[in-house]
Amino acid sequence: MSHYLSKKMVLSTVTACCFTLAGCASAPQPTASPANTTNANTVGAEGIAFKQNDGFQLPAYQKQVLDNGLTLYLLPQHEVPLLSIEVLVGAGAVQDQQGGEAFLTSQSLLLGAGGKSKQQLEQQTDFIGASLVTSNDKEASYLNMTFMQKDTAAMLDLLAAVLRQPEFNPEEFTKLHARLVAQQQQAKESPRNVISRYFDSLLYGNHPYAKPTTGTEQSLAALNLADVSHFYQRHYQPDNIAIAVAGDFDIAELSAMLAGRFASWHGASVSTSELREVSKPATARVLLVDKPDATETTLMIGGVGVSQNNPDYVGLEVVNTILGGRFTSWLNDELRVNSGLTYGARSGFSSLSAGGAFQISTFTKTETTRQTIELALATYRRLWQQGIDQATLDSAKAYVKGQFPPNYETNNQLADLLVSMHLHQLDNGFINNFEHKVDSLTLADTERLINQYFPQQQLQFVLIGKASELNELAQSLGEVSTVAITDNGFSSNE
Secondary structure, X not given: OOOOOOHHHHHOOOEXXXXXOOOOOOOEEEOOOOOOEEEEEEEOOOOOOOOHHHOOOOOOEEEEEEOOOOEEEEEEOOOOOEEEEEEEEOOOHHHOOOOOHHHHHHHHOOOEEOOEEHHHHHHHHHHOOOEEEEEEOOOOEEEEEEEEHHHHHHHHHHHHHHHHOEOOXXXXXXXXXXXXXXXXXXXXXXXXXXXXXXXXXXHHOOOHHHOOOXXXXXXXXXXXXXXXXXXXXXXXXXXXXXXXXXXXXXXXXXXXHHHHHHOOOOOOOOOOOOOOOOOOOOOOEEEEEEOOOOOEEEEEEEEEXXXXXXXXXXXXXXXXXHHHOOOOOHHHHHHHHHOOOOOOEEEEEEEEOOEEEEEEEEEEEHHHHHHHHHHHHHHHHHHXXXXXXXXXXXXXXXXXXXXXXXXXXXXXXXXXXXXXXXXXXXXXXXXHHHHHHHHHXXXXXXXXXXXXXXXXXXXXXXXXXXXXXXXXXXXXXXXXXXXXXXXXXXXXXX
């Protein structure tokens, strides 16, 4: 399934057998500025070069920036009396100094806030049937709330307390810290859960994108409450935060409620440095992760992809759908249906602000690893050797367009979309013109995209399995580094 621009689906670390593509967007229309803001823009479907009934259009929303730099996105939807709030903090794993600070801080936000204990926060949300969760990825941390319209004031009070007055209770932190370290220790029991972290370490090298979202077992264990407090003070500042709300509300009323809780928040300005672009590897490399008891090999093949805001992203979505983006893709047909080598094979782009990755992923029995890799590579080479015919292209177009609107049906999806747009500085053009761009894609376009973006040389391989039986194969694929899966971290340099 195609997921387009969704923080939960696109910006998170790509797993072994599920990859995503994304993109999106805004063309502001000035309106009167509400109180306590520096500006307010209504952003909607106006001014599009084709008729609204030609495709899905992003509903109109209003953008406001408070005097302290905090950004608000307000998108009314009155179908059901529910609201979803998505908070984005520009603090992800790329900002980690030791490893795991962004992850541990986001998880610690709910240990008590505004004079309420962790238990009281949980009781309040449970009593009114609301949800409140935190998460992070490579580039940001998030807080998500969903609640009934009648509970808006209470939930906004809770939101302000969590963001502005987290208490980081020492006893609760000790329990949380121990639980998260234990989870980190257990993560490698399933190679499919961690293979993307190994692939990131191999592909990105010394780039900040190589940092695992949750840190490593040792780096996370080494963190303490002071580290969390310092990370919070450094990054959880109003000018580094965006709050998106989608649901049943009046814009003027909700704007005033949010300003009343956040306009007085005066923090230190957060200095940010632009990430350098991801560099292409100079040689073909293999990271062989030894799991002596393994009976199967989990593998990933790929290279450098594209950034989140690449103008060719829509076309790449279509082409990848053919290669490995749906159940009837070339890769799944060859590796699962025709040969029975695996239960599934996928491909896709995982894209970030300064670049990204392209990956092919699957798993197979140890004894069929060579056959699986050779067939996967042969299938991949069909992009250049055979190309795409019109019937195949038309089928992929229909599939992509059919998957598109359902990604933005709920309040939660829309709020998530708005913060993703904010993070990647995208405008409404991607959403509003998406189906038009799909329709206009030609066979000549697909040939250009294949030659320009799909990595063909210096491929990178991660193999997790029984190294004693995979070493000869690995040597034939590229320059080999071998690590034990029980070792700390996800690279040969740790």
